[in-house]
Structure formats: C-alpha cells, structure tokens
Amino acid sequence: MDELKDKALKYHSLNNKPGKIEVVSTKPCMTADELSLAYTPGVAKPVLEIADQEENAYLYTSKGNLVAVVSNGTAILGLGDKGALASKPVMEGKGVLFKRFADVDVFDIELDTKDPAKIIEVVKMMEPTFGGINLEDIKAPECFEIEDALVELCDIPVFHDDQHGTAIISTAGLLNAAEIAGKKMEDLKIVVNGAGAAGIRCTEMFIAAGVKSENVIMCDSIGVIYKGRKERMTGLKSNFARETDARTLADAVKGADAFIGLSVPDCLTADMLLSMNHDPIVFAMSNPNPEISPELAHATRDDVIMATGRSDYPNQINNVLGFPFIFRGALDVRARKITEGMKMAAAISLANLAKEPVPQSVKNAYKGKDLVFGREYLVPTPFDHRVIEWESLAVAKAACDEGVAKKPISDWEHYRAELNRRMEKFWK
Numbered sequence: 509m510d511e512l513k514d515k516a517l518k519y520h521s522l523n524n525k526p527g528k529i530e531v532v533s534t535k536p537c538m539t540a541d542e543l544s545l546a547y548t549p550g551v552a553k554p555v556l557e558i559a560d561q562e563e564n565a566y567l568y569t570s571k572g573n574l575v576a577v578v579s580n581g582t583a584i585l586g587l588g589d590k591g592a593l594a595s596k597p598v599m600e601g602k603g604v605l606f607k608r609f610a611d612v613d614v615f616d617i618e619l620d621t622k623d624p625a626k627i628i629e630v631v632k633m634m635e636p637t638f639g640g641i642n643l644e645d646i647k648a649p650e651c652f653e654i655e656d657a658l659v660e661l662c663d664i665p666v667f668h669d670d671q672h673g674t675a676i677i678s679t680a681g682l683l684n685a686a687e688i689a690g691k692k693m694e695d696l697k698i699v700v701n702g703a704g705a706a707g708i709r710c711t712e713m714f715i716a717a718g719v720k721s722e723n724v725i726m727c728d729s730i731g732v733i734y735k736g737r738k739e740r741m742t743g744l745k746s747n748f749a750r751e752t753d754a755r756t757l758a759d760a761v762k763g764a765d766a767f768i769g770l771s772v773p774d775c776l777t778a779d780m781l782l783s784m785n786h787d788p789i790v791f792a793m794s795n796p797n798p799e800i801s802p803e804l805a806h807a808t809r810d811d812v813i814m815a816t817g818r819s820d821y822p823n824q825i826n827n828v829l830g831f832p833f834i835f836r837g838a839l840d841v842r843a844r845k846i847t848e849g850m851k852m853a854a855a856i857s858l859a860n861l862a863k864e865p866v867p868q869s870v871k872n873a874y875k876g877k878d879l880v881f882g883r884e885y886l887v888p889t890p891f892d893h894r895v896i897e898w899e900s901l902a903v904a905k906a907a908c909d910e911g912v913a914k915k916p917i918s919d920w921e922h923y924r925a926e927l928n929r930r931m932e933k934f935w936k
C-alpha cells in the first residue's frame with residue numbers, strides 16, 4: 509500500500525468512528541424537564557411560531573447556520589464520475605472545512621441521479637431545511653442548468669463551488685501573480701485547459717477582472733475550442749471559441765503568459781512550459797494530481813510562478829479559501845443569492861490580504877515557513893485566522909450594497925468582533 513493511501517484510509521476510520529462528521533446537540537437534554545422542552549410538548553411552541561411567521565425558523569432552528577453540500581459524484585475532484593456514494597468522503601470533507609474555517613454546519617447529501625431535473629426538484633424541496641446550498645462536484649454541462657434553475661427557484665443562496673469558488677480564488681491568485689510577473693491583466697495571454705464547471709467560470713471572472721477575452725484560448729479533452737468547431741461543443745464552450753490556428757494545447761501555450769489547469773493530471777509537458785513567455789504563471793489546479801508537478805515545473809524553468817490545488821505545496825489555489833468564508837458572510841446577512849459583486853469582493857479581499865504581513869501564529873501552522881507576498885505566496889493560507897474577517901466581511905458588505913441582504917448589517921466593527929468571537933474556539 510502506498511504511504512498516502514495508508515495514512516488517508518487510517519485517518520478516515522480513526523477512533524473506531526468511520527467518516528469525518530457527526531451531529532452534536534447544542535441544547536441540554538439530560539432531564540425530563542429538558543426533554544419536554546426539546547421534544548413534546550415544548551417543541552410545539554416553536555412549530556407554531558414558525559407556522560405563523562417563516563422568519564422565526566431563523567430564531568428557533570439551526571436553519572440559518574446550516575448548509576447542504578450536494579453532489580451526485582459526476583466530477584469528484586479530477587477523478588471523474590465515480591458515483592454519488594464515492595463522493596461522500598469529499599462532501600464530508602467540505603463539511604469539515606465549512607465548520608473548521610467558518611463555523612458553518614453542514615449536512616452532506618449525495619444524490620444517486622444524473623438527471624438535472626431530479627436534482628433541481630429534490631434540492632428545491634430541501635430548501636426549508638437549509639440556510640444555503642453548496643453544489644459540489646457535479647459535472648458540466650449539467651451543473652450550469654442545475655445551478656441556474658435553483659438560483660431562480662430558491663430564496664436562499666445556491667452556489668456551485670467548483671464554478672464560483674474556484675473562480676474567486678484563482679482570480680485572486682492571478683491578480684497577484686500578474687503583479688509579481690510585472691505584467692498587466694489586460695496584456696496577459698492565457699490558456700485555460702478544461703472547459704467544464706471550473707474552467708468556464710474562472711475564465712469569465714478573469715475577464716471581469718481585466719483580462720481581454722480575445723487573449724484567452726480554452727481547451728477541452730479534444731484540444732483548442734476554435735471558431736467553427738463542431739465536436740463536443742457542450743455547455744458554454746461556444747462563448748469562448750476563438751479565431752485561431754492553434755488546435756492542440758501545445759500550439760495554444762506557445763508564448764502564453766499563463767496556463768490555468770482545470771482538467772486532468774500531467775497534460776502540461778516540460779516542452780510546453782519551455783515554450784511559454786517569461787515568468788510563466790502555471791496554476792495546475794487539477795486534484796489530487798496537477799497538470800504538471802511542481803518538481804517538474806521548477807526543474808524546467810527558474811522563472812515559473814507555480815501553484816496547485818493541493819495543501820502540500822506552496823500556493824494552494826483551491827476553493828477551500830472560498831466556500832466557508834463566502835457562505836459565512838452570506839448567511840450572516842441572510843443573502844437571497846450570491847451576486848457577481850459578492851464574488852468579486854471575495855476575490856479582491858483575498859488578493860489584498862496576501863500583501864499583508866503574516867503573523868507568526870499563521871506561519872506556525874506551516875512549520876514556521878516564512879510567508880511573504882511573492883512567487884511562493886500568492887494567496888493567504890486557509891489557516892490564516894484573518895481570512896474570515898477579510899473575506900466574509902467583504903461578502904456580507906457587498907450583499908448589503910447590492911440589496912440582496914434580508915438582514916443587513918450596519919455596525920461593521922461589531923460584526924468583525926462577532927466573527928472573531930465565533931472563531932475563537934478554533935484558534936486555541
């Protein structure tokens with residue numbers, strides 16, 4: 509058995525307790541009196557309050573801090589379609605991160621269907637239970653139809669993490685990598701490899717952040733998406749079809765400033781990397797194995813600015829820096845949806861935080877490594893306790909500014925203090 513497999517399987521069954529999450533009661537239930545409050549007859553009282561006024565669910569149930577992490581397992585990380593049940597470790601993992609980094613509670617829901625209409629129907633029916641819906645590892649193109657419909661149907665935020673979480677973090681990373689490379693966003697020539705959930709939305713957000721759409725070439729499993737191509741033109745790919753002679757990834761990356769990998773392992777070769785412009789930005793974000801290994805990238809070029817989606821290399825460009833903090837901010841103002849403004853506010857907050865000096869307590873979580881804004885530190889780390897203050901607050905503010913907050917905040921200093929108080933238990 510390889511070492512990682514051995515360690516990971518042991519971790520997932522530690523303490524004779526299979527899996528990574530459990531349900532904990534937040535109220536005492538040790539006496540007959542408490543039982544008669546938690547359950548019948550006392551429980552009838554909040555039932556009637558909620559039946560009378562729906563918003564009372566936020567006062568008397570866990571709805572307001574509870575997110576559904578919903579998958580059908582059709583695009584589990586970069587492992588492809590492994591089915592609903594096999595997606596459960598990832599969905600439980602997302603639950604752990606929601607809790608650990610933003611004190612958001614999660615039920616993971618694995619749905620055994622590939623039919624978008626059924627997923628839409630089931631998730632809509634679950635709306636009363638939750639304060640928000642995080643769709644996860646549902647493949648393109650179905651993910652677009654599912655998310656669009658649910659955003660329209662639901663009065664709580666619905667967010668496909670692989671689309672928007674990934675876009676937010678990689679936009680923060682790209683803004684900073686461009687600055688470090690001494691290049692302007694509007695001059696960057698970018699190749700996005702992967703035209704699925706993540707590839708499409710990352711590209712859209714790069715364009716919103718200043719990249720010129722004509723400077724982006726997108727590739728999928730059969731190569732460059734060019735104008736006039738007929739095969740496999742599913743989902744939103746046609747929006748990114750370019751007038752170009754490039755047909756393969758190798759053609760596309762010649763002279764490019766950035767390679768954005770949201771595809772499969774080991775598809776960017778050393779020769780391709782050598783053909784890129786000076787100070788090439790390589791975000792090899794396929795999980796668990798990147799499009800090019802950092803070892804090969806650094807051995808190939810000294811000037812590469814390298815990031816992966818993994819936790820065990822510098823520059824983790826991964827949606828873990830997004831979903832916990834974005835939902836925290838959205839839940840706290842009871843946002844109806846997560847708008848483009850909220851997403852951009854999240855990206856900018858992360859890009860800005862990376863430029864702040866890093867406290868020793870954060871460095872300690874990374875074995876005392878010196879984390880200073882630069883090639884090896886493009887975005888903050890998930891263990892940086894300041895991320896919640898910066899990102900959740902930015903998201904909550906943007907929700908208020910954009911008029912989607914059902915419970916707007918006016919005293920931001922009070923909210924900042926509340927966020928810190930909420931997280932104290934995790935920072936000991």
Ligand SMILES: NC(=O)C1=CN([C@@H]2O[C@H](COP(=O)(O)OP(=O)(O)OC[C@H]3O[C@@H](n4cnc5c(N)ncnc54)[C@H](OP(=O)(O)O)[C@@H]3O)[C@@H](O)[C@H]2O)C=CC1
Pocket residue numbers: 582583584585586587645646647648649669670671674701702703704705706707727728729730740769770771772775793794795796816817825826827828
């Ligand atoms: N670091 C992070 O935070 C995140 C990383 N990811 C990673 O991005 C990848 C894609 O995830 P997601 O978008 O959700 O999945 P989807 O299934 O929605 O999309 C996968 C895309 O990859 C394309 N593809 C497959 N093989 C190749 C290839 N050889 N060369 C180029 N493109 C290829 C597919 O092409 P076709 O359209 O032709 O089928 C499709 O467009 C995964 O590896 C995942 O781990 C995803 C989300 C977050």
Ligand SMILES: CC(=O)C(=O)O
Pocket residue numbers: 583584585586645669670794795817826827828
């Ligand atoms: C990180 C993540 O969500 C993915 O790779 O699918």
Ligand SMILES: [Mg+2]
Pocket residue numbers: 585644645669670
């Ligand atoms: Mg995912």
